[in-house]
Every structure is written in C-alpha cells, then in structure tokens.
Amino acid sequence: KVKVVINEKEVFVPEGSTILEACRSMDLWIPALCYHPDLKPGSKCKICSVEVEGLEDLVESCSTVIAEGMIIRTQTEKIHNKRQEILSKILENHPNDCLTCMKASGDCELQNLCYVMNVTREDHAFQNKIIEEYIDRSSDAIVRDMNKCILCERCIQMCDEIQGIGIYALVEQDGRKLVTTKDGKPLSETSCINCGQCVKVCPVGALHEKSAIQDAYRALRDSRKHVVVQVAPAIKNTLGEEFGLAPGTDVTGKVVAALKKLGADKVFNTDFSADVTIMEEGTELLNRLKEGKNLPLLTSCSPGWIKFVEHNFPQLLPNVSSCKSPQQMFGALAKSYYAEREGINPQDIVSISIMPCTAKKFEANRPEMETNGLRDVDIVLTTRELAKLLKLQQVPFLQLKDAPFDEFLGTGTGAARIFAASGGVMEAALRTVTHILTNGEMNTLDYHGVRGLEGTKEAELEIAGQKLKVAIVNGTKHARNLLEKVAVGEAEYHFIEVMGCPGGCLGGGGAPIPDHQETRERRKEGLYASDAENTIRRSHENPEVQRLYDTYLKAPGSHKAHKLLHTHYVD
Numbered sequence: 041k042v043k044v045v046i047n048e049k050e051v052f053v054p055e056g057s058t059i060l061e062a063c064r065s066m067d068l069w070i071p072a073l074c075y076h077p078d079l080k081p082g083s084k085c086k087i088c089s090v091e092v093e094g095l096e097d098l099v100e101s102c103s104t105v106i107a108e109g110m111i112i113r114t115q116t117e118k119i120h121n122k123r124q125e126i127l128s129k130i131l132e133n134h135p136n137d138c139l140t141c142m143k144a145s146g147d148c149e150l151q152n153l154c155y156v157m158n159v160t161r162e163d164h165a166f167q168n169k170i171i172e173e174y175i176d177r178s179s180d181a182i183v184r185d186m187n188k189c190i191l192c193e194r195c196i197q198m199c200d201e202i203q204g205i206g207i208y209a210l211v212e213q214d215g216r217k218l219v220t221t222k223d224g225k226p227l228s229e230t231s232c233i234n235c236g237q238c239v240k241v242c243p244v245g246a247l248h249e250k251s252a253i254q255d256a257y258r259a260l261r262d263s264r265k266h267v268v269v270q271v272a273p274a275i276k277n278t279l280g281e282e283f284g285l286a287p288g289t290d291v292t293g294k295v296v297a298a299l300k301k302l303g304a305d306k307v308f309n310t311d312f313s314a315d316v317t318i319m320e321e322g323t324e325l326l327n328r329l330k331e332g333k334n335l336p337l338l339t340s341c342s343p344g345w346i347k348f349v350e351h352n353f354p355q356l357l358p359n360v361s362s363c364k365s366p367q368q369m370f371g372a373l374a375k376s377y378y379a380e381r382e383g384i385n386p387q388d389i390v391s392i393s394i395m396p397c398t399a400k401k402f403e404a405n406r407p408e409m410e411t412n413g414l415r416d417v418d419i420v421l422t423t424r425e426l427a428k429l430l431k432l433q434q435v436p437f438l439q440l441k442d443a444p445f446d447e448f449l450g451t452g453t454g455a456a457r458i459f460a461a462s463g464g465v466m467e468a469a470l471r472t473v474t475h476i477l478t479n480g481e482m483n484t485l486d487y488h489g490v491r492g493l494e495g496t497k498e499a500e501l502e503i504a505g506q507k508l509k510v511a512i513v514n515g516t517k518h519a520r521n522l523l524e525k526v527a528v529g530e531a532e533y534h535f536i537e538v539m540g541c542p543g544g545c546l547g548g549g550g551a552p553i554p555d556h557q558e559t560r561e562r563r564k565e566g567l568y569a570s571d572a573e574n575t576i577r578r579s580h581e582n583p584e585v586q587r588l589y590d591t592y593l594k595a596p597g598s599h600k601a602h603k604l605l606h607t608h609y610v611d
C-alpha cells in the first residue's frame with residue numbers, strides 16, 4: 041500500500057492502482073465516460089481529471105497511477121469548470137430526445153452525469169437535429185444511432201481489444217468526428233458477429249439491441265395465439281439484477297411467474313433443450329472419435345461464435361457440431377413434438393425466447409432455422425428487454441410467488457444450467473459422455489478443471505482407455521488465438537467449447553448492465569450453486585428428455601432428430 045492525501049485526508053491505497061480506482065474503492069465519486077473496468081484506460085473524455093499538487097495541469101485520474109506522497113484533490117473549482125466545459129462540448133452534439141431514447145432513464149451515464157452536475161438549459165446548448173443517415177438499423181441484432189455517440193470509443197476498444205474483431209473506427213466526416221464501421225458499410229454487411237458487447241459498454245443510447253418488446257407485447261395479448269416462452273439458463277441467475285438483487289441470485293420461480301403474468305400460455309425451459317443438446321452433441325462426439333473424422337469437434341451453441349467461424353475460419357466449418365443451439369432446438373420441438381402432443385396447429389404457436397444474448401436475435405432469423413416452413417423461434421427478448429417489459433406492465437417482480445415451469449418441456453438439469461458459464465457445455469458433455477463410455481461405472485459430477493472465467497482453458501482426461509484432450513475458450517479474441525493454432529495443426533484437441541462472449545452467456549450482450557469481471561464472477565458462482573442444488577445433474581437423467589426420445593425421437597442422432605435438431609453451416 042502507498043500513503044497519499046486525497047481531499048486533505050491521509051489514506052493508504054493499493055500500490056499500482058490508478059487515482060480513479062483508488063477513489064472509487066473509497067466510494068469517492070469521480071465522473072467518467074470513457075473509462076470502463078473491462079477496458080484499458082483510454083483517456084478520451086478527460087472528464088475524470090483531477091488536481092495533483094505540484095502539477096500545473098489537471099491529470100486524467102483513469103490513467104494516472106498513484107504514487108507515494110501524492111496530494112490529490114477531486115473537487116476544486118478548476119476541476120468543476122473543466123468538467124462543465126467538457127460536458128458542454130458533448131451536449132452541443134447530443135440530441136435532446138431523452139423521452140424517446142432506448143437507453144432507459146437512470147441507465148444513461150450522460151443523463152446521470154448531467155443531473156449530478158446540475159446541467160441547465162440556460163447554460164448548455166443541445167443539438168436537436170437528428171440526422172437520419174447516422175442511424176443504422178441494418179442488423180438483426182443491434183441498432184447504431186451515431187447522433188447519440190459521445191466519442192468515448194468504448195465500443196471501438198471492446199470490439200478490437202476484447203473481442204478481436206475490430207469493425208469500428210473513429211473517422212472525420214463533414215467536419216465532425218464520428219464512430220463508423222471501418223469501411224463505412226452498414227453493420228449487417230460487416231463481419232460483426234452481433235455479440236452486443238459494444239452495446240453493453242456504450243454509456244448512452246448510441247448502441248442498443250434491436251427491440252422486440254412491441255412484438256412480444258402484441259403476441260402475449262393475442263388470444264388467438266398460443267404463446268410458448270423459453271427461458272435461457274443465464275436468465276435465472278441474472279434477471280434479478282434488473283430489480284436490485286445481487287448478481288447470481290436464483291430467481292427462476294419469479295421469472296416463470298412474471299411471464300405468466302405477462303400472458304404466456306406456457307413457460308418452458310431452455311435448460312430442457314440444453315440437455316437435449318448434450319444427448320445429440322455427445323453422440324456426435326462419440327461418433328467422430330470412433331471414426332477419427334472432423335476433430336476437434338467445435339460446439340455450436342453460441343451464434344456469435346458461429347458467425348465468427350463463418351467469417352474467419354471457413355475451413356473449420358466441417359468441425360462445427362451440426363447441432364442447432366438449445367434455443368433453436370427448443371423452438372423446433374415446440375412446433376412439432378409439443379404441438380402434436382397437445383393437438384395445437386403449429387401455425388398458431390408463437391415461440392418467444394428470453395436470452396442474455398443479442399446474437400440470438402440474428403440466429404432466430406437465419407434462413408436455415410426453420411422446420412416445415414415455420415420459424416423455430418419467432419421473437420427473441422434479451423434479459424434487459426424482459427426487465428423493461430415487466431416494468432412497463434408494472435409486474436411486481438420481487439413480490440411474485442415462485443411458480444414452476446410447465447411440464448413437458450420444463451425440466452432442466454444442473455448440467456444444463458451451467459451452459460451459461462464458460463466451461464459449462466464441456467462439463468455437461470463430460471458428465472454424460474463419461475457415463476456412456478464407462479457403461480455407467482464412472483459418474484463424475486464436478487470437473488473443476490474446465491470451470492472459470494479465464495479466456496482459454498484446457499484439460500486432458502482418460503475415460504475408459506479413451507484419451508480426451510479438450511479446450512474451452514470464451515470471447516472471440518481468445519477463440520481466434522486458439523483456432524489459428526488448430527488450423528495449422530499446432531494444437532490438437534478432440535473437443536473445443538467456444539462461447540462468443542467474455543465469460544460465456546453470463547456475460548452476453550443482452551445481460552444486465554453494469555457488467556464487468558466482478559459481476560460475471562458472481563453470476564458464475566450463482567450458476568454453479570444452482571447446479572449443485574439441482575437433484576438431477578446429468579442431462580441423460582432428465583426424465584422429460586428420456587420421454588422425448590422414448591416416445592418421439594427414438595434415439596439421439598436418429599433421422600427425426602437430425603431433421604428437427606441439426607443444421608449445417610456452409611462456406
């Protein structure tokens with residue numbers, strides 16, 4: 041620790057921390073717009089500037105490392121004037137349309153800052169003109185409205201440094217600085233993977249998911265439609281954050297009750313189809329191991345990751361599992377298996393999914409994601425969108441009595457729940473594959489070696505004489521590093537789990553904000569606690585999955601299973 045003086049008070053702060061980090065750890069407020077805990081300090085907005093005794097100019101607290109004996113002041117008149125000046129410049133170029141902005145009041149960092157800094161109409165000029173060409177609605181997942189951009193460059197950093205994709209750039213156009221896609225193309229024509237990580241770090245309403253709230257609202261009120269809703273694994277341990285609960289809190293029962301209140305006819309569980317995925321993908325792995333073909337097998341649950349392979353490693357597409365993601369498997373089964381059993385015309389079913397992911401919107405729209413001419417999934421809402429819909433409808437989420445999932449497609453195991461954490465799909469697969477390879481003699485439940493939020497992990501196992509070398513990556517930057525080695529034969533694995541977002545789906549682009557390493561750790565702990573509490577923790581032991589195979593699909597990998605649950609991606 042080092043001794044410093046902050047606002048005339050002697051304090052000890054961790055060596056190597058920046059002034060901003062030190063002040064925040066002491067609950068001392070310093071405004072910041074470009075700073076984000078997941079990103080390298082960019083020193084772009086300079087609104088976090090503070091005074092250090094002995095220095096004439098203010099210094100940016102986000103990038104200045106504290107030194108022994110420093111005398112720091114965070115709230116002087118000079119600082120206040122500087123912050124007002126910076127804010128004025130931002131507001132001159134920012135539309136004054138908070139009433140209709142997609143960034144909810146309270147979530148907009150600029151609006152919060154204006155409030156705290158007592159910004160008044162008399163003192164500041166606002167830009168009221170919206171330039172239509174600055175709005176890009178071409179993507180199925182993300183809307184960009186550069187009218188609202190404050191040039192903090194968080195999106196550029198996120199896309200480049202963390203995801204390793206780099207589609208954004210800062211340019212000068214018509215005498216104005218703008219963040220655009222690198223070649224100025226609409227988002228849908230770039231190599232954007234729709235992961236939505238840029239949306240999560242945008243402090244204002246310049247980037248947001250393409251809203252499906254209105255579509256969901258209409259469907260849920262349409263009495264002629266039979267609305268089935270599926271809830272992804274991550275939602276159960278993250279939606280509570282939108283209502284003030286700690287990250288990781290298990291709110292499964294409340295989510296079900298809330299969706300019933302909104303008008304869902306049936307509330308089902310994506311964990312069910314995640315268990316089905318394990319049956320199908322596990323079988324695929326065992327077949328490929330037997331044949332020695334198309335190894336390593338690459339998981340296919342994460343649609344951002346799939347798009348990443350299509351753009352960057354098309355030669356590895358034969359390695360990608362042919363399994364549709366659990367979201368799409370669920371949709372296909374809802375309009376076939378479930379519809380047939382209940383005697384419902386599949387055309388009358390509206391299939392809504394609640395996902396922590398913006399790329400799931402894109403995935404649901406992919407042309408191949410349909411069965412018998414009907415879309416597998418009709419509407420995708422992110423975690424944040426569901427929270428917004430619940431608030432709009434005044435559903436008293438925290439007061440709701442827990443309700444159970446509806447039967448038939450409602451049971452999920454602990455193995456399925458951990459799909460939402462990096463390493464979870466691998467662990468779920470290992471639980472079942474080990475059982476099969478050892479004829480039920482080995483039933484290991486906890487594979488600690490594949491858990492954790494690190495970008496890349498690997499493990500080697502021997503199961504019934506079969507050597508298995510596996511790797512797990514999260515975030516496409518780490519995926520790129522690993523796949524480059526795989527593509528040239530420098531790294532040999534049998535099975536690789538890839539999730540497109542940092543930490544896996546628990547850090548998805550549709551997850552609650554704030555989202556950073558610490559919140560993701562706590563969500564992960566919540567997910568594994570929910571797994572440990574589940575009385576069934578292996579996918580093949582899910583009684584509803586067993587019924588699906590006994591009465592309908594017959595066996596994993598069967599002709600019918602292939603027709604409904606598999607797809608293929610072509611170069």
Ligand code: HC1
Pocket residue numbers: 272273274275310311313314341342343365366367368395396397400459460544545546548
């Ligand atoms: Fe995911 Fe998946 S785990 S991809 O993160 O395989 O989004 O939660 O629903 O489909 O099950 C997301 C989560 C989710 C799928 C499953």
